Each structure stands twice: as structure tokens, then as C-alpha cells.
Amino acid sequence: MREQTDRRVVAPLPSLPAGASRRARLIAALDTGVQRAVTLICAGPGWGKTASAATWAAERAAGWLTLDARHNDPDHFQADLDLALHDEPGVLILDDLQAITDQRVLGILAGLVHRRSERLRFVLISRRRPDLALHRLRISGDLTEIGSADLGFQLDEAAELLQTRGRTMSRHDLAEVVRRTEGWPAGLRLILDTPDPAAADEIVEEYLIREVLPGLDDRAREFLMRTSIPNRICGHLADALTGDHDGHRMLEHLVQRNLFVERCGDDRWFRYHPLFRSALRRRLARRRPAEPARLHRATAAWHVKNGSVLTAITHAAESGDWDMTARYAVRRGLPLFTSADRPQFVEALRRIPLERLSDSAELAVCGAVLVYAHGDHAAMPRAVATAEALLAGRDEAARTEVGAALAVLRATSVVRWRGDMNHLVETSTATLNDLARRTFDELPALTQYRAMMLNCKGAGLLWTGRLDHADRYLWAATSSARTADVPLFEINSLALLAQLAFVQGALRESERHADAADQVARRLDVQYRMAMGPAYLARALVESERGRDAEAEEQLRGALHAIGERPEVAQSVLAGLVRVRLLTDRGETAAAGAVLSRIAAEIGPPVSAPLLNRLLALADAEIRLMLGDSGVVLARYRARAGLLPAEQLCLARAYQATGNQAAAETLLGRVRAGSDRVSAVGAWILTALAADAQGRSSVASEALARALAIAEPERIRRPFRTYDAQRVLVLAERRQWLTELRGPAGGGGTVLAEITGEIPVLPGVPAAGPLSEREVDVLQYLPTVLTAAEIAANLGISVNTVKAHMRSIYRKYGVGRRREAVIAARQAGLI
Incomplete structure (x- = not known):
């Protein structure tokens, strides 16, 4: 090859477009490419193939031959080829190779290329892949391919192009232009040269139509226009839109010709360049105004049949057929509201005119979904009741389908949000029983509805205090939600399991459930959706129990972000209880009591959640004990059966404070033997303090050792600070004298070391x-x-x-x- 410093060009180069920019990235790509036998630059019109090669050739030794229909004559081709090779250039550039269709000429070129002369390299420029059996060169590593992905402008290159035109634009706006054009050079230049966006769209459309459609027959043009309606197209969908039976073959043909059609996803699916698709849609709308709506309906029907519910609802809304939109939304779409696709689903429903939302039960269901999406929870009972009234008198199929959707909607967004947990258990049980009698033909969303109702029943059982039953239903909801692909309900079920484990005094188990919920949420980028709120609250409680108040505050902030301004009552109450606990631990009992009173006032009488009420009373009891008001605690718990371990612990503390050690010991014995590890730690600490007060040092030491042994695996810290911290410190120091030394202060991270500030x-x-x-x-x-x-x-x-x-x-x-x-x-x- 000639040295690259030789700048002679044997044949005249094509003139470059005004304002063409030199892109160093493409110059480097061609420098690398011509080290091999053949470089193929292959892309559709307007991708800057010729301009890029000509810019490179102006700085390098190259021969240039632009081909046209005349070169399908072998003699004409050979004569011009000899001319281009007259001065023996190191590189020969053959432009517009798609013009060559004669097999004799292609044979001459193939023979020349495959001789792989060490003195000659080829740069082939074509709109479509040439019939030259280049696969052998590809296998041997002698072929460099530069396509539209390489030729497209990157943001920094677009900024340089903008500068050459003397225009200014914010980087954000320029990035949007690059995104819209996908870097397509002709489209980018046309838009940058036309400040008026509307005019730019028309100019781009005219360019595409002029450059692409004239080379196609009438059938291909019609195919392109009809199949431009969906954002993605496959052969079967194309057949549904055109009425033909060779959609896949046609799409493959368009890809081969680089006509702004490319594969996406697996081999079934294709997409049109967005500007090309927009141009085709506008052309269709101008020529046949009623056709786009019909094609949108056909696309929606195809997608709902093939399981792409969100796409179906979106196209139904695009068509303006509101009855179809509502029918699909009710039949298959309600689970979308609780998925990562919620924004797109709600956006489709928002297209329905407000005056149409009371035309049918299905449209009223859509109206109720929009009310909930807007955050107007107080209006939900009325919105659901409106839909139920419109359903009356409809046929059995409609009552089954719409009725199931309304039952789910009422349970999740009315009953549960109000905190009426006894009613939630009743209504979710009734709905689950009804779902068990249905088939998928009757209810296509059957598995999703079942998962949602299992979650609701688990939540209801949790806050009504039926913990063992809640555990079973929440586990069932977790697996059902995963199977039914309603991930927000999987997240929420795991998060509620985390709260359940905390109530049962199992911190590590609570943490594991919260982490599992977080993993699913991060995978879907929904860490701060309402479903995740209970997981943050569970973590906040766990961190508080471990004495890590700063971390508990951080988790509380995450919870408040997730549950939003109008959360369901249960989580709102629990968030308040976390705040009460943090204030109590800081010794701010007056502030804690004020927050507790405000929570009780805000939840109001409709709330029916016995466990929540018990947790509120428990927080109040802790504050009372700190203030020395044991009488209220005794009155509250002394005659009550079925006390939770934490309640028994509070009652035992009240007995100790009033000198009834025998009654206290009876309760402490039960708690020490129970499965609630947090309460067990507290019970052993209280036992140790009582023994120490009686002068039984060895008993006190052994009791503290039992507390430490239970606390260490769970990293429980709070009880050691809550129950007479100074006396606990003395006991801990004595206990440590019997313990082997464990390394530097705090290095072992043990509970004992943290209490005593061990200095070994x-x-x-x-x-x-x-x-x-x-x-x-x-x-x-x-x-x-x-x-x-x-x-x-x-x-x-x-x-x-x-x-x-x-x-x-x-x-x-x-x-x-x-x-x-x-x-x-x-x-x-x-x-």
C-alpha cells in the first residue's frame, strides 16, 4: 500500500455537503478498516456514507468510482474501473454499489476483491448488502463493516456540527434531537438547519418519502404505511394489519435494503426508525384519515389476544375507542396499576374524556382507577359505588368480570386504606372463594386477582393479630404474586412478612424479608413505591431495637418517601410508632406522648385493627413506666388474657415497680421460655435486676448471661438501655470479669463489649x-x-x-x- 501521507486522489471525489464536519472517530475507523482487504460501509439513505468516505479520501491516497445503472454493462464497468486504477492507488472506493445488479459485473468485482491483493484495498459503499459472498472475508477477518450504528452522530459530534452552523442550543435540547433522530445524520442536519420544529418535521418527512418510497413498488409502500402504526412489528402482526400472509418475509426484505427497518429483541420483532415511522403515519393520516384509528384497533385486538395487555390498552386509547379501552382495562389491565407499568397504564386511561367515565361500569372502573391514581382516596368509595350501580342489570359474564375487578379495587383501595382490617379479612375471604369458582375464560386476570387478595387477607390477618394465619397467607401471596407477575404485591407481601417477624421478636428474620423485598424492588427500580414502605418501617424498627437510632431515622425517611402523603392507615400508624419509639429512646417522653396522642386522634373510629391498637397501647405503657405511672399499666393488662410477650413484659415491670415480685416472676418465666427473642432478652434483664436487688449476685450474673446469649445473634441492644441502664452496666461489668478478653475495644462487636465499653x-x-x-x-x-x-x-x-x-x-x-x-x-x- 502507499504511505498514508500520499494525498493524491486518482478520480474526482464527490462534493461534500455544505457544513459537513470531519469526524475523527470515523476517520480512525476507516484507517483501521483499510488495513484489511475490504471495508463495507452499508446503511440507508442519509446516513453520511459517501460524505464520511470522501472526507477520509481527501486526506489519504484513494481511487474513487461512483457507480450507476450504466455500470451494469461489463465493458463500461471494466473501462471505468481501469481508469480508477490507472495510478495504482492503495485504496479503491466504489460508491453506490447498490446500483449494480448484473451478475456478470458482480462476478468481475468478486474476482477482484477475493484476490486480496496486498497492493489494493477496497472500500465498498452501498445502501444494501451486496451480493458478493463477503461471509468468507468476515470469517477470515479480512472484512471491516461500518453500519448505521457507527455512522450515527454522537452527542459531542452533534455539538461540533451545531457549532459549525453558528447555532446555539442547550445540551439537554441537543441530546433530545440526537435521541429523536437516533444520530441519523441527514435528519440531524435538517432539524438543526430548520429552527421551526413543525417545519423541520415536514422537511424530514419529505426527505424520507422522497429517498425511500420511490424505489419500492406499490405493495411495499402500502405495507410500510399500514405497519407503521405499532412501535414494534412482527410478521404475524403485520399480516393482521395488511390482510396478507408474508409479513415476516417483507420485513426481512426491508431490513436487507436498509430502509430504516431493523431487528429488535428476538428474530421475530422489528422496528422502524422513529422519524420514518412518524413520516409514514402522517402520510397515511393525510391520505386516509379514518385508517389510523382502524389500524390502532386491529393492533390492540392482536396484542390482547397475544398477551400484551398494556400495548393493547395503549393502542385502544390511540384509536379513540373508549369502550374497547375500558373493556381491555377491566378484563386484563387492573393488575397493571400495581406493576412497574403503572405510569403508562394511567396515561392511557387519562385519554378517556371525563364525560365518558360514567357511560358504563367498565368506564366507571377506569374512572375509579384514575381517582386513586390522583390520590383522592376519600372519593374512592363513591367512585367504586358508581361502577357497582352501573353494573346492576348487566349479563352474568359482565357481572363476573367487572364484579371481580370491583371487588379487588374495593378491598385494596377502600377497605385496606381505611384500616378496617376485620372487614378486609371478610371481603378478601369472600373474593378468594368466588375466584376459586372461576375459570381463566371467565377471568383472564384470575391468577393476578388471587395473588392480590391473598396479600390483602394476609395484611388483614396481621393487623387483626392472627399472626400464624397471617404468616401462611403472606407466604402464599409472595409465591402467587411471583407466579402471576404482579411484583409490587410480591414486594408488599415480603415487606409485611418483615413487619410480622418484628412483631414476633425475630429481628434477623425481619431483616431477611425486608432485604428480599428490596432486591425485587431494585430489580424493577421501584424502591420508593408504596408497596416497599412496610419494608423500610420494619428495618427502622429493627435498627431501633439494635440501638442504631441514626440508621432507624434513615429507614423511617425512606418509608415516608415510599408510602407518600396519603398512605394506608396501618402503615401511617406504624410510621408514627417508629417516631414515638425514637423519641422515647432519647428520653423525650413528653414529645413521644404528644405524637402518640396525635396518632390516636388522626386514625379515627373507622379503624378496626386490633394489633395496631395493641401496639399503640404498648407504646403508651412504655412511656407510663418511664414516668413511674405503673398503675395505668396494671389496670390495662392485669385482667386481660392472651397478652403478647411484650405486653406481659410491661405488666411484669409494673408488678416489679409496685413490689409484687412473685407476680412479676410468673410473667417473666413465661416470656423467658417464649419464642419472642426481643421480649426474652428483656425478661432475662429484668430477672437479673431483681436478683441483684435481692443480693443474689450469681443468679443475677447468670440471668444477664442468658440475656446476652439471646441478644448476640440478633444484635439486640435496646433492652439493655431501656431497663435501668446504670444497674445493667454494673451487672455487665461484673459479668465481663468472668469472660475471656476479646481483643480491642469494640472490636468484637459483642453486646457485652458495647455495654461496658470494654478495654481489654x-x-x-x-x-x-x-x-x-x-x-x-x-x-x-x-x-x-x-x-x-x-x-x-x-x-x-x-x-x-x-x-x-x-x-x-x-x-x-x-x-x-x-x-x-x-x-x-x-x-x-x-x-
Whole structure:
């Protein structure tokens, strides 16, 4: 090959468009390409094939031959080819290769190409793939291919093009132009050169129609116009729109000709360039104004038959057939409202004129969905009732189909939102029983409705306090929602399981369920949809129980973002309880009480959620105990049967505060033996404190050890701070003396270390003076849980003598606390 510094061009180059830009990326691509035998630049009209090659050729040694119909004569072709090769260029560029259809000429060219001369490289420019058996070159690595994806303008290149035209535009607006044109150079230039958007669209349309359609026969033109209605097209859908039977073959043919048609997804589906599709649609609407609506209806019918419900509803709305839109929305679309496709579904329904929303039960259902989407929950009962009234007198099929949709809508957006959990259990049970009698022919959304109702019943059972039943239904809802592809209900079911686990005192299980909900939500990018709110609240409660108030606050903020300004009552109450708990833990009991009173006032009498009421009462009981008002707690719980472990714990604390240790111990024994691990930790702590108050040090130490053992796997921290933190600290320090040292302070991350602020190694401890014999005797008792009086009793000396020896030991080791003296003595090897 010639050196690239040789700038001679053997044949005249085509003139470049005014304002054409030099794109370094394409220059580099051609520099790389001509190192191989053949470079094929293949794309439809307006992609800048010739301009890119000519810009490159102006800087490199190349021969150029533009082909046309005359070159289908072998003699004419050979003569012009010889002329182009006269000065033996290193590269020969053959433009408009699609003009060559004569097999003899193609044979001459194929022979020349496949000789792979080391002295000659070819750049072939064509609108469609040439019939030259280039696959062999592709396999051998001797072919470079540059297509429309490579030729399209990128944003930075578009900015340079804009600059050459002396125009200014925000980067956001320019990016939108690049997105609309998909980088198509001709469209980009036309739009940038025409400031008026409406005029630009007309100019682009004219260009496309002039450049693409004239080369096609009437049947292909008609095919393009009819199939431009959907955003994606496949052979079967094309057949439904055209009435023919070779849609797939026609689409393949258009792809081969690079006529702004390309494959998308699997081999079945194709798409038109958006500007080309828009041009075809406008042309069809001008020529046959009624045709687009008919084709939209046909597209909707095809998609609903083939399971693409959202696409069907969208095309039905595009057609302006509101009865069809509502029929599809009710028959198959209601689950879309609870999916990641909710915005597109609601947008389609918003196209229905307001005055039409009371024309039929189906349209009224659409109206109710729009009311809910708008956040007007107070208007939902009336909207649902309107649809139910319009359904009266309809045939059985309509009552079955529309009635099921209304039952689901009422349960999810009226009963549940109000917090009427007893009614929610009743209505969801009735709906599930009705669904069990239906077939898929009667209710195409049967599996989705079942998953939604299982979720509702699980929620109702949870907040009515039937926890074991709630667990079963929520698990069933999780698996059903996954199978039915209603992911927001899968997320919500997992999130409610997280709340259920927390109520049962299982923090790790609660955390696992919340994490599982989060994984599904992140996969769909719906982390802050209402369905995810309960998971954030469960995490907030877990973090609070672990003593991580900052993290609990963060999760509460996430929950408030997810549940929105008008959440369902149950989650609103729970969010308030998280706030009460955080205020209580900070010692702000007055503020906590005020928040609690406001929650009770806001939920109002329609709420029927026994477990929520018990949680509110429990929060109030904790505040009362902190304020020393044990009488209210005793009055509330003493005569009540079936207390939750946390309620039993509150009652035990009230008994302890009033001196009834026997009654307290009975309750604590039940809680200690129960499965609620958070309450069990509290029960063991209260047991330890009671034993310590009675002077039973070993019992107190063992009880605290049991509390620590339960707390450690779950990382439970809050009870150690809630129940007389100072006395718990003393007990914990004593307990730690019996425990092997565990590394640097806090390094082990144990509950015990966090309570005591463990300092296992004391740096710079001075060498102790010799201890007296009696001081050594006292030293041996320091790692135990015995008090100074108990040590004195064991040694047969007075308690004051023991305390004097302890002070002497501290002074000799240069420490101030018993625990530090034990550490120093161990470092010295004395104990």
C-alpha cells in the first residue's frame, strides 16, 4: 500500500455537503478498516456514507468510482474501473454499489476483491448488502463493516456540527434531537438547519418519502404505511394489519435494503426508525384519515389476544375507542396499576374524556382507577359505588368480570386504606372463594386477582393479630404474586412478612424479608413505591431495637418517601410508632406522648385493627413506666388474657415497680421460655435486676448471661438501655470479669463489649509494687461477681479492710476501677 501521507486522489471525489464536519472517530475507523482487504460501509439513505468516505479520501491516497445503472454493462464497468486504477492507488472506493445488479459485473468485482491483493484495498459503499459472498472475508477477518450504528452522530459530534452552523442550543435540547433522530445524520442536519420544529418535521418527512418510497413498488409502500402504526412489528402482526400472509418475509426484505427497518429483541420483532415511522403515519393520516384509528384497533385486538395487555390498552386509547379501552382495562389491565407499568397504564386511561367515565361500569372502573391514581382516596368509595350501580342489570359474564375487578379495587383501595382490617379479612375471604369458582375464560386476570387478595387477607390477618394465619397467607401471596407477575404485591407481601417477624421478636428474620423485598424492588427500580414502605418501617424498627437510632431515622425517611402523603392507615400508624419509639429512646417522653396522642386522634373510629391498637397501647405503657405511672399499666393488662410477650413484659415491670415480685416472676418465666427473642432478652434483664436487688449476685450474673446469649445473634441492644441502664452496666461489668478478653475495644462487636465499653488491654500500665499477702488474696476475688461484703465474708475479715486492700491494689496498678485492676493483674500474670 502507499504511505498514508500520499494525498493524491486518482478520480474526482464527490462534493461534500455544505457544513459537513470531519469526524475523527470515523476517520480512525476507516484507517483501521483499510488495513484489511475490504471495508463495507452499508446503511440507508442519509446516513453520511459517501460524505464520511470522501472526507477520509481527501486526506489519504484513494481511487474513487461512483457507480450507476450504466455500470451494469461489463465493458463500461471494466473501462471505468481501469481508469480508477490507472495510478495504482492503495485504496479503491466504489460508491453506490447498490446500483449494480448484473451478475456478470458482480462476478468481475468478486474476482477482484477475493484476490486480496496486498497492493489494493477496497472500500465498498452501498445502501444494501451486496451480493458478493463477503461471509468468507468476515470469517477470515479480512472484512471491516461500518453500519448505521457507527455512522450515527454522537452527542459531542452533534455539538461540533451545531457549532459549525453558528447555532446555539442547550445540551439537554441537543441530546433530545440526537435521541429523536437516533444520530441519523441527514435528519440531524435538517432539524438543526430548520429552527421551526413543525417545519423541520415536514422537511424530514419529505426527505424520507422522497429517498425511500420511490424505489419500492406499490405493495411495499402500502405495507410500510399500514405497519407503521405499532412501535414494534412482527410478521404475524403485520399480516393482521395488511390482510396478507408474508409479513415476516417483507420485513426481512426491508431490513436487507436498509430502509430504516431493523431487528429488535428476538428474530421475530422489528422496528422502524422513529422519524420514518412518524413520516409514514402522517402520510397515511393525510391520505386516509379514518385508517389510523382502524389500524390502532386491529393492533390492540392482536396484542390482547397475544398477551400484551398494556400495548393493547395503549393502542385502544390511540384509536379513540373508549369502550374497547375500558373493556381491555377491566378484563386484563387492573393488575397493571400495581406493576412497574403503572405510569403508562394511567396515561392511557387519562385519554378517556371525563364525560365518558360514567357511560358504563367498565368506564366507571377506569374512572375509579384514575381517582386513586390522583390520590383522592376519600372519593374512592363513591367512585367504586358508581361502577357497582352501573353494573346492576348487566349479563352474568359482565357481572363476573367487572364484579371481580370491583371487588379487588374495593378491598385494596377502600377497605385496606381505611384500616378496617376485620372487614378486609371478610371481603378478601369472600373474593378468594368466588375466584376459586372461576375459570381463566371467565377471568383472564384470575391468577393476578388471587395473588392480590391473598396479600390483602394476609395484611388483614396481621393487623387483626392472627399472626400464624397471617404468616401462611403472606407466604402464599409472595409465591402467587411471583407466579402471576404482579411484583409490587410480591414486594408488599415480603415487606409485611418483615413487619410480622418484628412483631414476633425475630429481628434477623425481619431483616431477611425486608432485604428480599428490596432486591425485587431494585430489580424493577421501584424502591420508593408504596408497596416497599412496610419494608423500610420494619428495618427502622429493627435498627431501633439494635440501638442504631441514626440508621432507624434513615429507614423511617425512606418509608415516608415510599408510602407518600396519603398512605394506608396501618402503615401511617406504624410510621408514627417508629417516631414515638425514637423519641422515647432519647428520653423525650413528653414529645413521644404528644405524637402518640396525635396518632390516636388522626386514625379515627373507622379503624378496626386490633394489633395496631395493641401496639399503640404498648407504646403508651412504655412511656407510663418511664414516668413511674405503673398503675395505668396494671389496670390495662392485669385482667386481660392472651397478652403478647411484650405486653406481659410491661405488666411484669409494673408488678416489679409496685413490689409484687412473685407476680412479676410468673410473667417473666413465661416470656423467658417464649419464642419472642426481643421480649426474652428483656425478661432475662429484668430477672437479673431483681436478683441483684435481692443480693443474689450469681443468679443475677447468670440471668444477664442468658440475656446476652439471646441478644448476640440478633444484635439486640435496646433492652439493655431501656431497663435501668446504670444497674445493667454494673451487672455487665461484673459479668465481663468472668469472660475471656476479646481483643480491642469494640472490636468484637459483642453486646457485652458495647455495654461496658470494654478495654481489654491497658496501655502504659505501670509496674505494680509488690502486693501484700492479703492484697493477693483479695485480688483473686476481683474477677468474680462477689461484692466487697461477700469477699469479706469469705476471707473472714471486715468489709472496710477489703475496701482498703482494693484501694491499695488500684493505686499500685494506676487504675481507677475494679475491671481495670483485673485487666492489669492479668497482664501481669497474677490471675
